[in-house]
Amino acid sequence: MQLRAQNIAFRYGKEPWLFKHVNFTLNSGEIVGLVGPSGYGKTTLCRILAGYEEPFEGTITLDGYPVQKKGYHPVQLVFQHPEKAINPRWKMGKILNEGWQPSQELLEVLGIEQEWLTRWPNELSGGELQRICVARALGPNTRFLIADEMTTMLDAITQAQIWQAVMGIAKKREMGIVVVSHEAKLIERLCHRVIELNHFN
Numbered sequence: 001m002q003l004r005a006q007n008i009a010f011r012y013g014k015e016p017w018l019f020k021h022v023n024f025t026l027n028s029g030e031i032v033g034l035v036g037p038s039g040y041g042k043t044t045l046c047r048i049l050a051g052y053e054e055p056f057e058g059t060i061t062l063d064g065y066p067v068q069k070k071g072y073h074p075v076q077l078v079f080q081h082p083e084k085a086i087n088p089r090w091k092m093g094k095i096l097n098e099g100w101q102p103s104q105e106l107l108e109v110l111g112i113e114q115e116w117l118t119r120w121p122n123e124l125s126g127g128e129l130q131r132i133c134v135a136r137a138l139g140p141n142t143r144f145l146i147a148d149e150m151t152t153m154l155d156a157i158t159q160a161q162i163w164q165a166v167m168g169i170a171k172k173r174e175m176g177i178v179v180v181s182h183e184a185k186l187i188e189r190l191c192h193r194v195i196e197l198n199h200f201n
């Protein structure tokens, strides 16, 4: 499967263009870094890829077709702040099973403990919450994962555990991943190649 961004341009309201002419292709199984200075629009581009935002120009396609607006989105986004990605009034079990029901095996690979699922979000650490958000994003129909500073807030051990789990799953399922990070070493270690987001590319 191929995820393709063609001639993408975006700006917020009447603000100047954030980026224009963004073009890239991501194949199943590929791990690609997305880098660029702060404020150049990496998060915005991630949101466009995952269908949360419409580009002003250009198209996002999967195997040549626009992504269906209804149903489970095959491009899933996990971003830096798990506490902003969840409903604080839902218990963790409901949050985890929002889009699909992760297997016990997946929970174990991601180090998710059963006991967490009966708690409220504010009763979990950032790392524990992020593990749940990652599991939630890894439904069987996820073809591409967009990891926008996914482990930036976490300690080195938690970061390594989450990435090891995600990379193992990606390999097994031939999932493509976009890794957004300011950590050059992480990008170097994980990615097959790197896309640089420049103004107007």
Ligand SMILES: Nc1ncnc2c1ncn2[C@@H]1O[C@H](COP(=O)(O)OP(=O)(O)OP(=O)(O)O)[C@@H](O)[C@H]1O
Pocket (backbone or CB within 6 Å): 012, 018, 036, 037, 038, 039, 040, 041, 042, 043, 044, 045
């Ligand atoms: N909802 C919004 N409305 C208006 N401007 C926004 C909005 N969201 C982001 N911006 C602006 O758009 C620009 C790009 O933001 P974005 O978060 O996409 O950049 P980024 O490259 O991911 O930055 P960082 O590396 O710091 O996370 C910034 O100048 C930001 O202030």
